[in-house]
Amino acid sequence: MKIIDLLDTSRVSPFLAATDKKGVIEELADTLVRGSDTLDRNLVVKVLMERENLGSTGIGDNIAIPHGKLPDLKKLVLCFGRSIAGVNFDSMDGKPTHLFFLLMAPEESIGLHLKALAKISRMLKDSSFRRNLMEAADADEILRLIAAEDAKC
Template structure:
């Protein structure tokens, strides 16, 4: 599976406005809730429960908030860009700019882990991160990811 197989254009937000973690999660979840028909607040609650275990701000300006929902039929993947950066309680203590939101059905652990690993590998590539930081549209993000979106 490729990232672009599951990343829906309407779930790509290139101008996140929020300045804190809960605001960012609310922004990222809005299109995911519309796409899936799942309650917005349920999605945010699951993500915040995961954040309490440890921040999904992995450092290097990257956050990968993720969680599992039992009433979700298929996974949802979203992307967000915060141009000013947000305190996402990242491991390196620095602001977070690039976000991938991943919410999967409760019993899809293998797929959940594979997609987390794929996104993490993709974001380790500095030139790709730099291009994403400059993107101004969902189409640009799709093109950037598509250049390096190999099957896993």
């Protein structure tokens, strides 16, 4: 599985403005549904907030991977967002979250959803990759960094 195949510049938000968890979820949902006539932004937000209520997807090291499943979704969809200031995302380590990969999967998918989450987690273990994502100038540079890391993992 190639994570880069799920992304393009329209699905990268290098300068999130939100200052809280719900705001980040809403802003990422806007990024995810941009250009899609099949994704319902309000449903995406509802599913993600319900998932967050079960336990934060902030995994530490300034990373969160909000994720959920949608009925009638035909394939995995992904977006990336970066908060320069950082957001309290109730992360396991209590630190602000800066890097967000939002993943939505078809309701009936199991294996593919878990493979994508695992691949994203592996990629983000590299502290130099995380630092490079934080320092990237724009969406194009972020995509190049993700593609290069994706090829290594």
